[in-house]
Amino acid sequence: MSALPNRDRRAERREATRREILDAAWEIARREGLSAVTLREVAAQIGMRSPSLYTHFDSKSAIYDAMFAQAWTELQDVFDAMPPQPEAPRRAMLALAETFFGFAVADLARYQLMNQRTVPGFQPSEAAYAASVAVYEGMRGRLRRCGVRAQADLDVWTAIVGGFVDQQLANDPGGSRWRRQLPRLVDMYCAEVGVPGPQLRRSR
Amino acid sequence: MSALPNRDRRAERREATRREILDAAWEIARREGLSAVTLREVAAQIGMRSPSLYTHFDSKSAIYDAMFAQAWTELQDVFDAMPPQPEAPRRAMLALAETFFGFAVADLARYQLMNQRTVPGFQPSEAAYAASVAVYEGMRGRLRRCGVRAQADLDVWTAIVGGFVDQQLANDPGGSRWRRQLPRLVDMYCAEVGVPGPQLRRSR
DNA sequence: GTCTATATTCTGATAGAC
């Protein structure tokens, strides 16, 4: 009678290799851009040949898909790790904006993959897409607790914060030209949608 | 003694072919995306073979470059064709925002090419880049006439309007989910930077 | 699970005839 081991060392090894592949893909994406992620490059980076990758992923698209899901899960984790929201709603909203902004500008390739474009034929699977929906729902809940409920108000929020991220990445990567105006942006938004509370900045 | 003709029919024909090539490239970009613009496709579309394109452009990159310059020049033309700015500064700013927004969402491929990303190795030449700078300077002048002068204020403007465009293109292409909130965006912005004048919308 | 070898397809670009 053969006892089953309580750890599946083979599965663990497999999972480790999978992670290694994804890590390599991310590093290439950060270094040379998302389009530079080729099976050859990824394999070379971890001392493999490209056909070997097919043991771990069905296709190149499957690698992108795993990266997409991973990125959104990371963002979810970052939000989950935030300290409890401050009482003052404007402070809470600034914390949300700064957390998202920081995550986005920390890794251009990741941000591009998460928000489409740039990768020609890629479309996330349903499962991967669900991860992004979950984050959006979380954001909706947090804004709700600050008194923002209307869909139109949410739309404005996502647009202006995303716009700040885009400008920062495109025109001042590594700088803080838009970053440092986030408190102002939040004040402006809160005044419009009617979030009460003390101003974050002195008036102009 | 041979008189010089006052029209260079050969140069005219050349210019016409150049335009034909660019038009074909734009059509492919709109139909299948920027990355689908290949020399073969472009040539096929106008009944040519790809090597023939090299008679008119030095490289594929030169085609992208001409498209880039063309797009910014078009935007310049659109701004130049605007009726005189209304007296009320907020009305003037709304007209600016709507004009830019309309131009941007009318052609996703064009917007993507103008604002980088998506095209792997492309970087505009100095000459082409100058066209985009000219548009930015024009925008700066128009905002100045509305009382917006500080660089920080301009930065906020470009970010929030660009953010609206991105959201519209990404999440509701062909719709007006963000488009219809432009008056509100302008009010919000004007309140923050201190542009006077009657509200564009009734208060929430 | 990883390898070599190879298929297939597509890319931008060049040489040289007409």
Next chain:
DNA sequence: GTCTATCAGAATATAGAC
């Protein structure tokens, strides 16, 4: 100015030995 023919390279993916 346009063509045919071709190059050189890269991409994803598969077959089958070890």
